[in-house]
Amino acid sequence: MGEAPAFFDDLQRDFSNGFDLKSKGRQTATTIGSKTYVIDGTDGESIGVQIFNRSTGELVIPAVLGTKPKLFKGHSAVLVDDDRILVLKGNSSSDDFTWFLEVDTPFVREQKKNFESEVVAWSKGVTGNAEKPIVISGPSGVGKGTLISKLMEEFPDMFGFSVSHTTRAPRNMEMNGVHYHFTERNVMQKDIKDGKFLEFAAVHGNLYGTSVEAVEVVADAGKRCILDIDVQGARSVRTRSLEAIFIFICPPSFEELEKRLRARATESEEQIQKRLRNARAELEQGNSPGVFDHILVNDDLETCYDSLKKLLGLNEGLESILKPSPKLVDLPMDHSVSKIDQKILINCGTAEAEKASQNLCVLDLSLIKGGAPGRTRGLNVYAINPSANGINGVKQLS
Numbered sequence: 001m002g003e004a005p006a007f008f009d010d011l012q013r014d015f016s017n018g019f020d021l022k023s024k025g026r027q028t029a030t031t032i033g034s035k036t037y038v039i040d041g042t043d044g045e046s047i048g049v050q051i052f053n054r055s056t057g058e059l060v061i062p063a064v065l066g067t068k069p070k071l072f073k074g075h076s077a078v079l080v081d082d083d084r085i086l087v088l089k090g091n092s093s094s095d096d097f098t099w100f101l102e103v104d105t106p107f108v109r110e111q112k113k114n115f116e117s118e119v120v121a122w123s124k125g126v127t128g129n130a131e132k133p134i135v136i137s138g139p140s141g142v143g144k145g146t147l148i149s150k151l152m153e154e155f156p157d158m159f160g161f162s163v164s165h166t167t168r169a170p171r172n173m174e175m176n177g178v179h180y181h182f183t184e185r186n187v188m189q190k191d192i193k194d195g196k197f198l199e200f201a202a203v204h205g206n207l208y209g210t211s212v213e214a215v216e217v218v219a220d221a222g223k224r225c226i227l228d229i230d231v232q233g234a235r236s237v238r239t240r241s242l243e244a245i246f247i248f249i250c251p252p253s254f255e256e257l258e259k260r261l262r263a264r265a266t267e268s269e270e271q272i273q274k275r276l277r278n279a280r281a282e283l284e285q286g287n288s289p290g291v292f293d294h295i296l297v298n299d300d301l302e303t304c305y306d307s308l309k310k311l312l313g314l315n316e317g318l319e320s321i322l323k324p325s326p327k328l329v330d331l332p333m334d335h336s337v338s339k340i341d342q343k344i345l346i347n348c349g350t351a352e353a354e355k356a357s358q359n360l361c362v363l364d365l366s367l368i369k370g371g372a373p374g375r376t377r378g379l380n381v382y383a384i385n386p387s388a389n390g391i392n393g394v395k396q397l398s
């Protein structure tokens with residue numbers, strides 16, 4: 001907790017006049033109830049967040065989760081739905097100007113239980129309707145990795161793999177950063193404590209986990225994220241707020257599972273026994289209601305793969321339609337915003353009045369989905385140009 005800076009004298013005067021948003025150079029202040037969230041981009045590199053509690057007069061520095069936006073040179077802040085602040089980063093390209101600072105979303109409320117301080121979380125906004133991540137789970141040796149590799153090979157532009165962290169040693173041919181981020185237990189434990197993981201679990205004697213970043217880099221590449229995680233991890237993701245499709249892969253029989261694990265020849269006898277013991281519990285949990293949306297039996301590989309594709313709505317020729325949307329709008333440092341229901345009107349601030357009408361765009365938030373931990377999807381951006389775009393003067397950009 002710190003002392004309220006002089007900046008707050010001005011803010012408090014403004015609150016008494018009924019304002020809830022006030023820009024001061026590179027700082028914005030947004031009030032929700034008795035709390036004012038001050039977003040400060042003055043250091044030009046990353047962005048600071050402070051919370052001023054107006055009823056106690058305390059200034060609190062919250063725990064900030066998620067990947068922070070970088071290179072902040074001026075921004076606007078608009079309150080959305082009373083639980084998040086839309087932050088539009090000036091001087092940024094269309095793929096990087098829309099961010100949300102979540103202050104009271106289900107994810108933030110859940111995280112508050114783990115921190116003694118206030119918690120806020122950043123989530124980057126992405127245009128278009130990137131599909132929900134896919135969580136694939138099932139006992140060791142059932143063929144999860146094999147099915148995922150086939151999917152990634154056939155649809156390289158559509159899917160991206162969430163590279164987990166693990167404390168287990170690499171197998172032959174496994175590459176750091178590709179198959180896993182191989183890490184030390186104490187390093188991973190610290191990162192977990194710092195809120196960097198979406199989920200983690202002790203699996204077969206080692207620690208495994210999905211970092212928030214692992215999921216975000218896939219979304220940034222405009223791809224649909226696939227997570228290969230154990231049943232504990234899937235349960236944990238399900239209870240958090242990552243919207244996903246949960247698929248459980250079953251072996252045709254326990255004997256066949258053992259045969260596959262042995263034939264893979266990557267584990268010691270002791271590890272095989274441990275994995276088979278755990279498989280019994282996983283099969284029981286995987287088949288119980290409430291966790292998984294779909295169960296697939298991986299008997300014949302090609303048949304199971306076809307069922308997986310069908311379930312994901314993948315038909316021939318679909319890949320070319322689902323390419324990432326092009327980058328079309330840049331947001332200058334000088335801009336102003338106003339909010340009408342779920343639409344944000346952005347004036348890209350040219351001084352010449354006649355040009356102004358050609359520099360208006362609308363950011364439509366009415367279909368947003370997802371959010372921290374991960375991206376906020378479903379944004380829609382339109383340019384408004386009455387002179388050039390026909391009857392409605394609206395040109396859809398993405």
Ligand SMILES: Nc1ncnc2c1ncn2[C@@H]1O[C@H](COP(=O)(O)OP(=O)(O)OP(=O)(O)O)[C@@H](O)[C@H]1O
Nearest residue numbers: 139140141142143144145146260264298299300301
């Ligand atoms: N339908 C199938 N029929 C026969 N063998 C299969 C089938 N699917 C996968 N396999 C083989 O079974 C072995 C285990 O598969 P894979 O490594 O994909 O399992 P996994 O579920 O990813 O295991 P882990 O959880 O330990 O990473 C591999 O040798 C793979 O080639």
Ligand SMILES: Nc1nc2c(ncn2[C@@H]2O[C@H](COP(=O)(O)O)[C@@H](O)[C@H]2O)c(=O)[nH]1
Nearest residue numbers: 140164200201203208209210228229230233
């Ligand atoms: N909860 C999580 N489980 C994970 C993650 N990454 C992998 N896994 C699961 O671990 C076992 C063993 O994997 P292996 O590579 O050692 O054979 C398997 O069931 C994976 O699904 C994770 O990030 N979180």
